[in-house]
Amino acid sequence: MTNIAIYGFGRIGRQLLRSAVRNDLFFPTVVCDIAPAGTLAALLEVDTNYGRWPGVASEDDASISIDGRKISYVNSREALPDWRALGVDLVIDCSGRGVTREAATRHLENGATRVLISGPSKTAADCDAVLLPGINLDDFDADTHKIISMASCTTNALAAVVKVLLENTGIKYGVFSTVHAYTNTQSLTDQPMASRRDSWAGAENIIPSSSGAAKALGFIWPDLKITGKAYRVPVRTGSIVELNVLPDREISTEALRDLFRAAATTGPLAGILDVFEDEWTSARIVGDPHSSIVDLPLTQSFNGMVSVAAWYDNEAGFSMRLAETAARLAR
Known part of the structure; x- marks a missing residue:
């Protein structure tokens, strides 16, 4: 089974988790950010634009729980997480900083198999492919597409x-x-x-x-x-x-x-x-x-x-x- 991490738990990171969980698409293994886990859990549970989460979001020092299901929390202020040690295969970079190949490649160097960037890469050379559902997602090549941009x-x-x-x-x-x-x-x-x-x-x-x-x-x-x-x-x-x-x-x-x-x-x-x-x-x-x-x-x-x-x-x-x-x- 592929383990997924959300790197960056801001506006898009939190809405990504809501969309994934509510639609039974996936449940992330790890969430990373530089803010305290308690603040992030509170922002997830009550959102100004979209209202309250229908269940309960809570936290402790090492995890954020959604309706009793735990997601490991890693504070990434000091360093990029060791994805290999965490067992993470796919990193969804919602930090806004993964739009260059140099930044995205660091995830691969730390053990991730693939990186999905929630933003437009600076140039075509800064990713392996720009893939959008309904447009060209069927062009995905597992062997060559390691850094994938979702554009904007x-x-x-x-x-x-x-x-x-x-x-x-x-x-x-x-x-x-x-x-x-x-x-x-x-x-x-x-x-x-x-x-x-x-x-x-x-x-x-x-x-x-x-x-x-x-x-x-x-x-x-x-x-x-x-x-x-x-x-x-x-x-x-x-x-x-x-x-x-x-x-x-x-x-x-x-x-x-x-x-x-x-x-x-x-x-x-x-x-x-x-x-x-x-x-x-x-x-x-x-x-x-x-x-x-x-x-x-x-x-x-x-x-x-x-x-x-x-x-x-x-x-x-x-x-x-x-x-x-x-x-x-x-x-």
């Missing part, structure tokens, strides 16, 4: 839309904008930050930001000509991305919407892609496990152009795909 929440949201368009209309080129919930990289108050725009209060401003999603999509489709940007807005979670493309073949608005209706119910994107027939706001998708939820009333064809809007819970949806991918790699 925005990449997963866009990838489902891009796949449908590439297979049905083609894409000459395109541009996207994502309106994204604020994140831990921002500050609650105005103060100097590494990024000038991030120096203003994240819960009080619309803050333009760069997006690495276009580069990550290029790791999957090297010939894809898409670029884009992000805007961080004052919501806790729940985001939307709008992709505007010039297709190779023109399509009517209703035929375009039918493409996404079909993809949401059959084929590799079923359960990953969803659609809205009615008009909703971001509150509707908080906690939704889909990677991409196409807003059909906002999706249209106009003068040869195609515009597709897709919602995504930037924490819950991405964590669900991360859990599914980990379970697949473990098998």
Whole structure:
């Protein structure tokens, strides 16, 4: 049996565990972080965005318990854990620091068989493959893919839309904008930050930001000509991305919407892609496990152009795909 460790128990690490346990995908052997186990157990049990865990989370010095099942806890402040000694095969790096090959390789050097990175690698050379459920996860090669990137929440949201368009209309080129919930990289108050725009209060401003999603999509489709940007807005979670493309073949608005209706119910994107027939706001998708939820009333064809809007819970949806991918790699 494959033993799985979660390295980094922040926003994504905790939602990953919730998704994995609630959906019977896997139960981690080890959790690592630099914070005290008691604080982590409390944050797991009561989450501001997603409410209370339906059972009980508790801790002692060496473990975190969920409904009576123990997970070994290792404080990794001083050193990377010895995965070999802990019997860990697959490490899911949710620390945000495993995006270079140098950082990811340390897990392998410490005894892990494989590393799954919950973020976009800096370059294509910094991982062995970018694999996304519903997109290209079937390309997984156990012999050569030791460092695997799951890219970002925005990449997963866009990838489902891009796949449908590439297979049905083609894409000459395109541009996207994502309106994204604020994140831990921002500050609650105005103060100097590494990024000038991030120096203003994240819960009080619309803050333009760069997006690495276009580069990550290029790791999957090297010939894809898409670029884009992000805007961080004052919501806790729940985001939307709008992709505007010039297709190779023109399509009517209703035929375009039918493409996404079909993809949401059959084929590799079923359960990953969803659609809205009615008009909703971001509150509707908080906690939704889909990677991409196409807003059909906002999706249209106009003068040869195609515009597709897709919602995504930037924490819950991405964590669900991360859990599914980990379970697949473990098998």
